[in-house]
Amino acid sequence: MTSELHGAGLIRAEHLTRHFKIGGALSRRTLHAVDDVNFTIGEREIVALAGESGSGKSTIARVLARIYPPTAGEVFFEGKPLAAMKSRAERLRYSGLVPMVFQDPFASINPVFRVSHGVLRSLKLHRPSLSEAQRQEETARVFEVVGLNPDMPQRFPYELSGGQRQRVGFAQALAMRPKLILADEPVSMLDVSIRIGLLNLMAKLRDDEGVSILYITHDIASARYVADRLIVMYAGQIAETGPIEDVLAHPRHPYTQLLLSAVPDPRAPLSVAAETDRGEPPRVIDPTPGCRFRWRCPLAIDTCAQVTPSLVELRPDHSAACHVAQNSSEEVKAFTA
């Protein structure tokens, strides 16, 4: 796939699959949250992972964070499989190098401690060689990097706004000298006027601190603003992936086209009449072969109901999993913005 272009890649998922058993003890039904997903995240790059709720975005982040083990497939970090990291030291090192920033800034910081608490604790745990004075120094440094005033570490969470709290979340991640930050909808709960500041911070962490970020979002416009590459998920599978500008300019998968046509854009000319889709998100409980988007797809052909499409490179470094797109030389539009 794209691994050659991004060196060996910082992190690589191969045939990553995560299923959940649902229903009672006797139930044999399985929810396919993530099915056979391959991707690479290189150094110093922001990869946006987009898709509707239930498409498996957060499950991928949780597998990468080792909250869930994969059902099948493997994740390689710096070339080494995660499953092979068995000792406490190895696991600790990994969770420091690949920290997570959560969606809800009001639930993810302990309210009874000063905001520096989380940073100091992770420094103690992940960088034990630092002295007390060095820890204080490092705390001041990471708070400054994320754009918080020097008096912030001494405040309590209730004194902070949502945007400030989310910066604290990034400061905590940054204290561990991460290689890759898993950011699950980090700005979706913030007010519009504050969001841009956080997105700018993510770009700054990439450019100045050399951190890669997996940016999980359903907001394509914000993804375009910060990300280098885009992965579009649909029903647990990758529908399309490639350099973000190329995917937005030449979306080949009908779902990507639908997603782009739905993005509200005040700068676009006035039109209420654009075609919309009344379809419902798919059920991924015990799915049968075939394309999972076919019920909503105006272009679906017989093959789509029988063969699950795989990702094929259609433009340089840009792949889509769609039978119709793969069999036509020019770009086919199912939905237009």
Place this chain on the structure above:
Amino acid sequence: MSDAPVLEVSGLSVDYILDRGDVRAVDDVSFTVSRGEFLGIVGESGCGKSTLLFAVAQLLAPPAEVAAGSVTFGGTNLVGLTDGQLSAIRWRDMSVVMQSAMNALNPVKTIGAQFKDVMRAHGKVPDRDIAARSAEVLRMVGIDPEHLRSYPHQLSGGMRQRSMIAMALLFTPDLVIMDEPTSALDVVAQRSLMVQIKELQLAFGFAVIFVTHDMSLISHFSDRLMVMYAGQVDELGATRAVFDRPLHPYTQGLLEAFPSIRGPRVPLKGIPGNPPDLARVPSGCRFHPRCPYAVDKCAEVEPGLYPLDEALVRCLRREDGSLVS
């Protein structure tokens, strides 16, 4: 559109009566909604938009109370009416769609039973008409009437929101108030719901007040747009004009805070600082600490809402003409 407005809000102020002192969440807000009009109200969290909407629907509960002003709906001032008097108006003439259908629908009752509750509580409708009307409104929002027998958890998020809208339309109301009905949905479901609301509105001619924090969402759907900041109206004008030529620096900032999926990728700044605490609003213009155009008098003189180019704007520098776009 006929001349008499459906709703006329005049000088409305709402206070939260707290031990540490009263907090004015809505400060002297006036606006009208014409028959069949779509009014968008935007603002950040804590700007008073939801409180305003609750005050209009007379759903405020202590510690919040209307401190001044009137809400005239269909010729009657709703402020001070008893629950019994309001009951004759609610659902029949004015209905509300809440933000989270997950919380607003009763999880242990079927959709059909909840529709029946509403129709029984607010009108004398025979049972077979209730069933027929319930099926009809569900069909109007694109849901199979089969789902009258479904429980909320059996529906997707988009279907739950649509059934809430169907419930709001049980009695053909003149005004439907919507508090961020799409915020829990992903963009595709959001877009399809917005189109549906607009289609229903055009077909049945009810007026809509649509509250949201996401300006871009209503850019193509609302007739007029009201921008709120720190409990006050900052700008009120035709939607297209507000987007093309925002007058208030805050509106400008909000518009510039949206990245676009089209056109060149440009760096954006957003608005520095945070929205103020309503218990400690800044002196003078409430936006001046965050405003790139603020001059000395902005910190001292409290601006009014000035008419300019067929819009209203609360900005001293627009009023004296020293700020031109």
